[in-house]
Amino acid sequence: MRTLLRDSEALHLLSRSPLVIACALVALAIIAGAALAPWIAPSDPYDLASFSLIDALRPPAFQEGADPRFLLGTDDQGRDMVSAILYGARLSLVIGLSAMAFAAVLGIGLGLAAGWIGGRFDAVVMRIADVQLALPAILTALLIDGIARGVLPRDAQEETRVAVLIVAIGLSLWVNFARTARASTFRAKNEDYVQAAIAMGVHPARILLVEILPNVVGPLLVIATVDLASAILLEATLSFLGVGLPADAPSLGTLIRIGMQFLLSGEWWILWVPTAFLVVLVVAINVLGDFLRDVFNPRLR
Template sequence: MKALKLRSAKVFESDVFNSFRRSPGAVLATVVLAVLVVGSIFAPLWAPQNTLDPGSYDLMSANTPPATANELTAHFFLFGSDDQGRDLLSAVFFGARISLMVAAGAVLFSAVLGIWAGLAAGFFGGWVDTIIMRLADIQLSLPSLFIALLTFGLTRSLLPASARETYAVYIVILAIGISGWVTYARTVRGAVLVERNKEYVQAAEMLGLSSLQILVRHILPNVRRPVIIISTVSLALAVITEATLSYLGAGVPSTSPSLGTLIRLGQDYLFAGEWWIAFFPGFMLFLLAMSANIFGDWLRDVLDPKARLK
């Protein structure tokens, strides 16, 4: 208990916490992001309607404006309802839940792939470095959205038609992850090139440690800061990319609508005056991306010594 109190005291007295406390933008972004993430994760516990269950829809409550009780059913809809009688407050948080799950999986996949590619390129050099970096250069010459769409299409074509809907979420994670590994690889490679010739690495080699042991035990912990920064910013990019793919019809299935799918479905009703069907999913996407970006910018300023000196 005493040790826990000492650790807590160190956290609150640290430079990182003091910097966080003095940054109103970072505090507000963190609060907003935390509320949205927690609310999305626990949406099945509090949301008025389970929008993943079509049996819960009520066509009698369709097209109800925001903050209005439906005249026929007397159900109150804070964000309104869509043409199927789906409660948009519930749909937005269930959609954000799916978007965050896909984005987190994609960031994790691209981080693992990019980190190991960067470690191998920087540590071994030679033809390993040449192949990995040329692949990275080729991918950088193409738009990331095109890479994601190409990966999505190729992966779906390799699966039988009966399995495409079942594995749709994993296909989207793979597609977004493949499009984002280059940033990790180039950053980690640069950090490894700096660490590679330091004395502690040479000492580990003289002790007979294998290349894998040196990479995992000694070099990898020293490149974690840029990886944390990239991952935080990449989460916002992954959420937007997933929404874009779903908006284009190349994302998660409509039976499990994400924010991009809800925006796509809602655009058909904009000119009919039912603006809320597309507005609230779009606003949720904006809040998620903006808060994650602001938090990532603050984290970069704190963890990156060069940024701190600017």
């Protein structure tokens, strides 16, 4: 009954929020375009044979001297910007979703365990979380990436670049998941239904996953949405600084870093097109996160 009421309330709020509907459609379009990039992109930016230096620095189709084959122009290597952005969004979304999932699994697991076990384990986990909250997420990600570069052999660094980036971003975003799951576990473990499950001899892991975790799915979903946008921004920032993905991997951050070289040379589209795409994607996800927060916590409206 509560689920039905929440669903009807969410539909009512959605019907009164054209901005949320627009952001949802934009986010779905970007995700669909990224997922279908190998089939809908005009060319493959990873395939050197698919572009030519003769077509380099072509302006967008609405500007004088444009080539109608390139809707948003080309970069300095002759790559079609539409294709580069679709593939870049695909890579950024994969890294962002993977990092968010890693942070969610780690944070929720530690939060549930800390709330259930308590004592020294809870104190250690929360002190680590407090220390990490004192540091900006970008510094945490840079630190973890730097440690990985120092530990891994040089030959393995390129092969594990994406995995290291996912872990670095995920380890900088797990705290909010942990704190929310811990607080819910503290409240729920003294409830009658949990005490009844304990008296029946139900394993603690089953109690945490079946009885307690479903009650906190709403707040965790809001955190996941916001952290997805944060993870995409972190990836773009790290790639822009040159410590994320290499130049031959056209993520959105890499495209922006390449475009910075042409900021004052007149080829504005190489920088501003991927930048605008990244801003639209992050804003759309954040608006959806705010909408979910209002749905699961009506007192914030």
